[in-house]
Amino acid sequence: MDHLQAIKVFCQVVESGSFTKSALLLDLPKSTVTKLIQQLESHLKVKLLHRTTRQLTVTTEGQQYYQQVRKLLSELDDLESQISGEQAIPRGRLRVDVASGVANDILLPLLPDFFQRYPQIELDLGVADSNVDLLSENVDCVLRGGALTDLSLIARKIADLSVLTCATPAYLATYGEPQHPEQLQNGHQLVLYRAGKAKQLRPLRFTCSSHSLEILTNSRLILNESTAHRNAILLGLGIGQLPQFMVQQQLTQGLIKPILTNWHTNPIPLYLVYMPNRHLSGRFQAFANWLQQAFAPYRAY
Known part of the structure; x- marks a missing residue:
């Protein structure tokens, strides 16, 4: 078993909720995806996923394992990006959580410009008004309006919304x-x-x-x-x-x-919020700087 590949496949299955979708996204045969998950479960001696013809669910152990290995994969990705010069050419996946109104009315219409500037960055956007736990849900940053409640996080003001x-x-x-x-x-x-x-x-x-x-x-x-x-x-x-x-x-x-x-x-202050101990990858810095420019017309003066 390729242990690292099996972990990556497991994370993709959890995130997509489907063996079939994961196989398409990873460009692997579905049988390979199934085999790697089975080998990983056998290696760990624990059931990670419950799968029926209609539904795929993550076990409690599988959810705990996912949270930890997804964090490790992100750190590995950051390390490789650092060494390979990502600061010069930002690339890789950035997980961002955004409030619904901001996502639909401001961010999404502006994203063609972002992807034109940074074609090698992949954004994984969570769109919801409820706050997420950046650490447990392995989110790189969130874009949120209103008063800050968790002073342990770093917040960069993006705008003041009228x-x-x-x-x-x-x-x-x-x-x-x-x-x-x-x-x-x-x-x-x-x-x-x-x-x-x-x-x-x-x-x-x-x-x-x-x-x-x-x-x-x-x-x-x-x-x-x-x-x-x-x-x-x-x-x-x-x-x-x-x-x-x-x-x-x-x-x-x-x-x-x-x-x-x-x-x-x-006005409602809008902040980009992230963990204080998180490595500031080139893709994060590119996204943060782009946000500052892109949201300038929406500030209240």
Whole structure:
């Protein structure tokens, strides 16, 4: 058995969830993939995967083994990249976790430029609003908005995203346009957002001069995913607060209207977050520097 190849094949099977997909991605016969997994399980004397005709599941032991060997493979990849001059020509896989709204509305449309500049870098993007554990899930970095909660991590600010309080013209024609945030507590419906792993409900926040207040009552709908949150407001289900980049096109088309413009909400800081003891590979540095330039138009000044 080629032990290193077997480990790489096992990781690919876990990540793709399929022997067939793994064989295609690795350009190996499916029988070779099956044989290597069987040899690895025999060597370890433990079952790593449960496989039926319909489903592939990872055992508890398999999940523990995957987390450890994936980290080792990443470190090996970093070492080889260092020695082979990756700093000059960045290449290899970079695992990045990104919030849904940022991924769909900013990052994905900009990626053709990134891949044109760095054709040998492969991005493995996790798209979700909930925070991930960088160490246990073997993620190189995350792109997240809001206050930092884990001060043991390193955070590089990428942008400050402007926030709008908004609703559709149809909603405002039905319920009227509020002139003061306190009016939202009587006769209006709110569409609120529940953020992060803690699922903390985010109130609507308003500041005018030295006066600040938060509104949390009269919620008609609560969502925990930013793209769905935006879509609910665009469907006229209520008033909400969104980063401006998520509704810029609809603002131009008149499909959404900013309200309470004499009041403002502090911009959302957007950070690139990573482990302090992680080797900063050439591909990571290339991605981080590119982000800083690419997100410049979305900063609040």
